[in-house]
Amino acid sequence: MASDSPQAAPRTLGEKVVTGGWISLAIVIFVSFCFSSEPFDFSTSLALLSLITFCAAFACWPSLFLNPINYRSLCDDVPRGSQIAMSAFVGLTVLRAFVELVA
Template sequence: MASDSATVSPRTRGEKLVTGGWIAIAIAIPISCILSNATFDFSASLAALSMITLCAAFACWPKLFIAPMLNFRTLCDSVPRGSQIAMSLFVGLTVLRGFVELAA
C-alpha cells in the first residue's frame, strides 16, 4: 500500500484550482439552503445532498476537466476510488429522490 502512494504524482496548480472550485460549490449548496426562507422539503434536501456528492466526485477527479484528450476506452479504469464512491452515492440518492417524488 505504501508503494502505491509513492508513485502518485503531486497535483498541479490547475488540478488544485478545479478541486477547490468543486469544494466551494459543495459548501455553497448547503449554505444557500440554510439561508433560504423556503420550508423544509425532503425531496429538495435529497436533491441538494445528491448535488453535493456530485461535486465531491468531480473534486476527487480534477483531471477530467483539465485533460484535453481523454481516452474513453479506459475512462472507467482511471476513475479514482473516492470519485467512484461519490458517483455511486449520487446515483443512489437520485434514484431515492425519484421514488420519493413518485410516492408524493
C-alpha cells in the same frame, strides 16, 4: 486525495484550482440551502445531497477537466473517492425519484 497509487505525482496548480472550485460549489449549495426561506422538504434535501455528492465526485477527479478524455480506459482512471461519490449521487437521485413518485 491525489490518487490511489503510492507513486502518484503531486497535484498540479490546475488540479488544485478545479478541486477548490468544486469544493466551493458544494459549500455554496449547502449555505444557500441553509439560508433559504423555504420550509424543510425531504425531496429538496435529497436533491441537495445529490448535488453535493456530484461536486465531491469531480473534486476527487480534477484531471477530467484538464486532460483529454480517453474513453477506452475511462472507468479504469476513475479514483476510488469519485467512484464512491458517483455511486452515492446515483443512489440519492434514484431515491429522490421514488420520493417524488410517492408524493
